[in-house]
Amino acid sequence: MMDLDIPPTQIDADVQRALTEDVGAGDLSAGIVPGERRARAVVICRQAAVICGEPWVRATLRQLAPAATVTWRVPDGGRCEPGQAIFEVEGGARELLTAERTCLNFLQFLSGIATRTAVFVDRVQGTAARVLDTRKTIPGLRQAQKYAVRCGGGHNHRMGLFDAVLIKENHIHAAGSLPAAFRAAQALAPQASFIQVEVETLAQLEEALAIGVTMVLLDNMPLASVRRAVAMAGGRCSLEVSGGVNLENIRAYAETGVDRISVGALVKDVTAADFSMRFAA
Template sequence: MKKLNNLLDEINDNVKRALAEDIGAGDLTAALIPQDKELNALVISRENAVLCGMQWFETCFLTLAPQTTIDWLARDGDYVQAGQQLCTIQGPARALLTAERSALNFLQMLSAIATHTKRFTDAIAGTKAHIVDTRKTLPGLRLAQKYAVTCGSGVNHRIGLYDGILIKENHIIAAGGIKPALMKAQEIAPPEVFIQIEVESLQELHEALTAGATMVLLDNFTLSQLRDAVALILQRSSERIVLEASGNITLNNVRQIAETGVDRISVGGLTKNIQAIDLSMRFV
């Protein structure tokens, strides 16, 4: 089972595929540079951001030229300012030029996710809620993107279909209802796997709780409905029920949602709607 605390193989695989699609049969433009020429470079952030993706960035260069040295002036999870120097690089000119775009692509994309996540976590500071990611990720880059969420102080939901059960509307329809869906899930779930069920109304929440749900996704609930759902759970003080709000979550409403008392708020936009951080690599 893949976990975020064991990313080395994933990073190498991500970088291998990125370099292969960019270089193909060879970097024709880099061949203009003498083979033995060495260069120094530095990377600068053009905007305020949370840095993320150092290992992906480094691996792009080290894969092509293991003798490359990279000295970082900030670390993953650090808040960096516009104009701040992030690192210096020294190595063979051809390798630096060839790896530059892939390396920056990873650093810009992952820093964007970490930065956007941090905006959400800052917005709900002081509440008990946590910002949670989803499976709405770029194909082949899920672990990288979920790592970036943690650098922005967010929390990972299940990594994939194999490490958690999330019973959604279509599962409920196919299984014949909330109760039969939950009963089947409880029957087949390994001990370490959580079971979460999605509901779309307070009536469905009642039904799910009656069927033994301990983790519920409240889909597109209004603020009033969220407060009512939390109040219902508080009445059942002998049970530990986790409530997660989802659907149309924005920076404009996330604070109000957190203040209803829900435990988690899932935001697909953390990994789905990405505007890369503006970074610049300069040769000196």
């Protein structure tokens, strides 16, 4: 499994919220099944996908069916073919029926992110550019979504406002100038993993380079300007492209020589992967 880097308590909390929402006071439909009935179920993926979600599935089963046994077939970060079995589970039939939708919801959502990320990552193979996510996540599920990006071969930008500094247009306006904003950010440097400055023009890039900025985000710059920005920087700073990046143009941006490309669509424009659970004989 991929490096999770998420506290188990966070995963348990994610699952508990989902179960409270779905199960509430009890599963009325599962009540029609005799309590002593046991079952074996197989979960398959109906499409080619990159799998993600095992920790959340296991946490769901621990909370609802602690005696169930799970055999996982495709690890997180692994690719599957249409119709391939992802995991098998055996336990009380009632408990498995109640757990089914929550397990599949996490699996389909996170695998959708991992699969989409892998498509973007595949497009930039052979270049030096890394594909990153953004903070455009569903509230309460950011850590899960960023884990899914890693499963798809992407990289994480900052986790939140607390771990790094990104000086954007509004920060510069409120601080009075780019140098003033950057100096204030440097005072926070011991607390920040990095300081990055967003620029929209080549003139702003020149100003950033002049004051010693070492990480620059090129916001919504056309391809020709990005090429000029790479030449201007001459390796003096790390350059990231953001805004307007899609599957049709990401390769061209990567070939300019930028270091990073952040894509909000990895976590906000997600198509769920198609999974199904079936009871087996």
